[in-house]
Amino acid sequence: MATKEKIIEAAILEFSKGGFAGARVENIATSAGVNKAMIFYYFGSKENLYKIIIKNIVGELFKVIIDSGGFNKDLKPEMFLEIFPEIYIRFFSRNRNYLKIIGVDLIQDQGNLKGALREFFDSRSKELPRNLQETFTEWSHMGLITEPDPIHLFLNIISLCIFPLIAKVFPETIFDLDLENEKFIKERIASVKNLLKRGVLK
Numbered sequence: 001m002a003t004k005e006k007i008i009e010a011a012i013l014e015f016s017k018g019g020f021a022g023a024r025v026e027n028i029a030t031s032a033g034v035n036k037a038m039i040f041y042y043f044g045s046k047e048n049l050y051k052i053i054i055k056n057i058v059g060e061l062f063k064v065i066i067d068s069g070g071f072n073k074d075l076k077p078e079m080f081l082e083i084f085p086e087i088y089i090r091f092f093s094r095n096r097n098y099l100k101i102i103g104v105d106l107i108q109d110q111g112n113l114k115g116a117l118r119e120f121f122d123s124r125s126k127e128l129p130r131n132l133q134e135t136f137t138e139w140s141h142m143g144l145i146t147e148p149d150p151i152h153l154f155l156n157i158i159s160l161c162i163f164p165l166i167a168k169v170f171p172e173t174i175f176d177l178d179l180e181n182e183k184f185i186k187e188r189i190a191s192v193k194n195l196l197k198r199g200v201l202k
Contacts, residue, residue: 003032003034003038003042004042006032006033006034007028007029007032007034007038007039007042007043007049008049008052008053008056009032010027010028010029010031010032011023011028011032011049011050011053012053012097012098012101013031013097014027014028014031015050015053015101015104016096016097016098016100016101016104017100018104019101019104019105019107019108019109020046020047020050020105020109020112020113021108021109022104022108023046023050025039025046028049047112050112050116051112051115051116051119053101054101054102054113054116054117054120055116055119055120057095057098057101057102058117058120059120059124060091060095061087061088061091062124064087064091065083065084065087068083068087069083070083070084070087075135076144077139077144077145077200077201078197078201081157081193081196081197081200081201082193084157084161085157085160085161085189085192085193085196086189086193088157088158088161088162089161089162089165089185089188089189089192090185090189092161092162092165093165093185096165099162099165099166103166132150132154133150133151135150136150136153136154137150143202144201144202145200145201145202146199146200146201146202147200153200156196156199156200157196160192160195160196161192164188
């Protein structure tokens with residue numbers, strides 16, 4: 001593995017433990033087997049390294065969405081609600097450290113996270129063939145979906161897909177279960193699709 005890749009891999013683990021504020025460059029260097037100077041040589045600062053990782057995470061996710069046809073201009077609400085829960089749940093269940101980084105900084109330091117996300121979307125705006133806000137609004141005006149507000153529709157989808165992966169300790173404890181398995185992931189995807197389709201589609 002190249003030095004730069006080693007640093008990124010070590011940084012993902014470090015940021016997943018304490019978010020941006022809690023991460024230490026010394027720990028990243030030790031884990032990557034390099035000195036601190038190499039991190040600043042390749043990335044300039046901890047902030048820039050963090051931004052690169054966030055943009056890489058979102059970039060990976062968007063590639064999956066694009067490859068699946070999730071931004072196709074002809075996509076209908078039924079197919080959208082079929083595609084997106086599968087993508088989000090699968091992606092973050094396979095990449096738990098990504099979810100930890102985002103989860104920690106949603107609570108303690110949204111500034112750096114928001115900045116990295118803004119840079120990503122500003123740089124990729126021309127590559128995305130459809131605007132979700134406009135699409136959701138159009139579907140609502142056409143009478144295809146029940147939710148008139150695109151922001152709430154987006155939040156409903158994201159929360160149903162991602163929150164259970166963060167908060168699975170609650171059902172695991174209450175119902176004495178181990179939810180780290182493929183059976184649970186499949187059932188969760190099916191449940192979210194069913195709930196969204198019944199609640200959103202007209």
